[in-house]
Amino acid sequence: MKASELFFPTLREVPAEAEVVSHQLLLRAGFIRKASGGVYSYLPLAQRVLKKIMQIVREEMDRAGGQELMLPIIQPRELWEKTGRWDVYGDEMFRLQDRHKRYFALGPTHEEIITTLVNADVHSYRGLPLMLYQIQNKYRDEIRPRFGLMRGREFIMKDAYSFDVDYQGLDMSYQKMFEAYHQIFQRMELKYRVVEADSGAIGGSSSHEYMVLADSGEAEVVYCEQCSYAANVEKAECSCQEAVPGQTDALPLEKKHTPGQKTVEDVAAFFQRPTSQVIKTLLCLADGQPVVALLRGDRELNVVKFQNLLGCLDLVMADEKAAYELFGAGFGSLGPIGLDIPIYGDLEIQAMSAANCGANQDDYHYINVCPGRDFQVRQWNDLRNAVAGDPCPHCQNPLQLVRGIEVGHIFKLGDKYSRDLDASFLDQNGQSQIMVMGCYGIGISRTMAAAVEQNRDEQGIIWPLPLAPYQVIVIPVNSKKEDQMDLARSIYEQLLAKGIEVILDDRDERAGVKFKDADLIGIPLRITVGPKALQENKVEVKKRWEKDINMMGMEEVLNLIGELWG
Numbered sequence: 001m002k003a004s005e006l007f008f009p010t011l012r013e014v015p016a017e018a019e020v021v022s023h024q025l026l027l028r029a030g031f032i033r034k035a036s037g038g039v040y041s042y043l044p045l046a047q048r049v050l051k052k053i054m055q056i057v058r059e060e061m062d063r064a065g066g067q068e069l070m071l072p073i074i075q076p077r078e079l080w081e082k083t084g085r086w087d088v089y090g091d092e093m094f095r096l097q098d099r100h101k102r103y104f105a106l107g108p109t110h111e112e113i114i115t116t117l118v119n120a121d122v123h124s125y126r127g128l129p130l131m132l133y134q135i136q137n138k139y140r141d142e143i144r145p146r147f148g149l150m151r152g153r154e155f156i157m158k159d160a161y162s163f164d165v166d167y168q169g170l171d172m173s174y175q176k177m178f179e180a181y182h183q184i185f186q187r188m189e190l191k192y193r194v195v196e197a198d199s200g201a202i203g204g205s206s207s208h209e210y211m212v213l214a215d216s217g218e219a220e221v222v223y224c225e226q227c228s229y230a231a232n233v234e235k236a237e238c239s240c241q242e243a244v245p246g247q248t249d250a251l252p253l254e255k256k257h258t259p260g261q262k263t264v265e266d267v268a269a270f271f272q273r274p275t276s277q278v279i280k281t282l283l284c285l286a287d288g289q290p291v292v293a294l295l296r297g298d299r300e301l302n303v304v305k306f307q308n309l310l311g312c313l314d315l316v317m318a319d320e321k322a323a324y325e326l327f328g329a330g331f332g333s334l335g336p337i338g339l340d341i342p343i344y345g346d347l348e349i350q351a352m353s354a355a356n357c358g359a360n361q362d363d364y365h366y367i368n369v370c371p372g373r374d375f376q377v378r379q380w381n382d383l384r385n386a387v388a389g390d391p392c393p394h395c396q397n398p399l400q401l402v403r404g405i406e407v408g409h410i411f412k413l414g415d416k417y418s419r420d421l422d423a424s425f426l427d428q429n430g431q432s433q434i435m436v437m438g439c440y441g442i443g444i445s446r447t448m449a450a451a452v453e454q455n456r457d458e459q460g461i462i463w464p465l466p467l468a469p470y471q472v473i474v475i476p477v478n479s480k481k482e483d484q485m486d487l488a489r490s491i492y493e494q495l496l497a498k499g500i501e502v503i504l505d506d507r508d509e510r511a512g513v514k515f516k517d518a519d520l521i522g523i524p525l526r527i528t529v530g531p532k533a534l535q536e537n538k539v540e541v542k543k544r545w546e547k548d549i550n551m552m553g554m555e556e557v558l559n560l561i562g563e564l565w566g
């Protein structure tokens with residue numbers, strides 16, 4: 001492809017609308033353009049990257065026994081009513097009406113459609129197992145579409161669905177997908193981790209998320225270097241650490257005047273103790289009813305864990321007015337002692353001795369607080385977010401923390417959808433049974449953005465080799481010089497003849513502009529053809545991810561390409 005003909009409108013300025021790096025770079029490098037909030041056009045360079053991602057996904061899905069099909073985007077309301085999701089999806093679902101006033105959804109996902117499809121045509125165990133997948137646009141009417149391709153309203157997904165005769169079959173299908181996903185992200189040369197997405201709820205259900213590691217990722221992941229444990233911070237189980245030594249529980253409880261000391265940090269500094277010795281008292285409303293969570297001063301409440309424990313639909317932090325009504329004190333001076341509402345304590349609190357907490361009187365705090373002696377709780381539980389250094393729940397090794405972007409998610413659905421949609425079959429004994437399902441997603445457009453978040457520098461994108469839109473860019477330093485152009489053209493044609501994806505930057509631009517664009521769009525190999533090339537029969541070769549420039553003859557260049565993409 002000649003750069004003079006390639007449609008890649010690069011921008012010098014960082015677009016104001018773009019909050020995250022991948023969004024900025026994909027706009028600047030001429031890969032995407034916004035059509036409306038959360039809806040993007042993919043320009044030719046992006047389309048090439050997306051096709052490479054899809055190709056890898058297709059090959060691995062097929063290898064794992066998947067069959068590709070294509071389901072409709074427009075889905076009738078009746079199907080969604082059968083699973084109750086027409087209502088549950090709420091405002092996130094794009095809905096439309098046809099001329100007969102019938103309602104449809106723009107598919108946010110495809111469980112209803114595919115389960116109905118399979119149910120209509122598979123009646124016997126002989127038709128199972130089945131693994132079906134598609135690559136298609138999905139729609140979600142996000143309240144605030146953000147972060148470019150990370151959270152769009154229209155996005156490209158690969159979604160696969162497995163149908164099995166029983167849970168043992170599901171386990172096998174799931175395992176195949178689990179391995180196929182590893183193959184996929186390894187082949188894309190992305191640094192990633194697979195994390196446990198739930199802690200094994202009833203019925204042996206399980207799910208895993210595949211996270212591309214990037215400092216800018218919105219999810220925090222803890223992982224163990226000793227064993228394979230990794231989990232989302234919100235979901236990671238925290239085992240109780242040992243009691244903090246150095247204090248005995250013999251000291252009597254004492255109330256101290258602490259004028260103006262409101263935050264955990266204030267109180268810790270006032271008593272010259274670490275924040276880990278302060279009990280943080282959080283007032284929440286669970287379905288409108290007040291409850292208290294106790295955490296160490298240096299910990300964060302994990303709302304999901306607390307909500308699961310309480311089994312409530314709605315959990316919010318109460319405001320300070322409620323604190324005055326219930327405790328007779330403001331946020332800075334709350335504590336569990338003498339309190340008449342349900343108290344739930346994090347496991348770490350149980351192990352504390354001689355702690356500090358609020359005295360439910362403004363400007364007063366207790367010292368020498370001993371949980372169990374000075375106050376009781378309804379239940380001790382794991383209520384906090386995991387942090388780096390926590391012991392691994394499997395092997396006790398200290399956990400590490402990284403940030404990541406979720407690009408894949410695999411689920412054991414069980415019979416959730418097959419029951420609602422009555423997807424049954426006759427088993428070997430002629431008995432009617434419900435199919436057991438799994439579903440397996442990969443965000444295709446999101447993977448492109450995540451690849452950029454992970455692989456970039458100040459100059460632009462550094463595409464992983466398997467995803468780069470082109471492998472090589474040939475840049476004549478001065479396009480006006482016939483001899484340079486001739487040599488560049490001949491190199492370009494040699495590469496084309498070898499089936500290498502190559503751009504010839506034949507534009508009438510200064511060399512500096514061409515180098516900048518090549519770096520911005522992230523082409524892995526840059527071949528520069530200058531006066532030296534003509535004299536020595538060697539060209540300058542630069543790898544996008546390295547600073548050095550090497551002089552090479554054409555044979556060497558071809559060998560290098562062979563090594564990199566071999």
Ligand SMILES: [Zn+2]
Nearest residue numbers: 224227392395
């Ligand atoms: Zn471990």
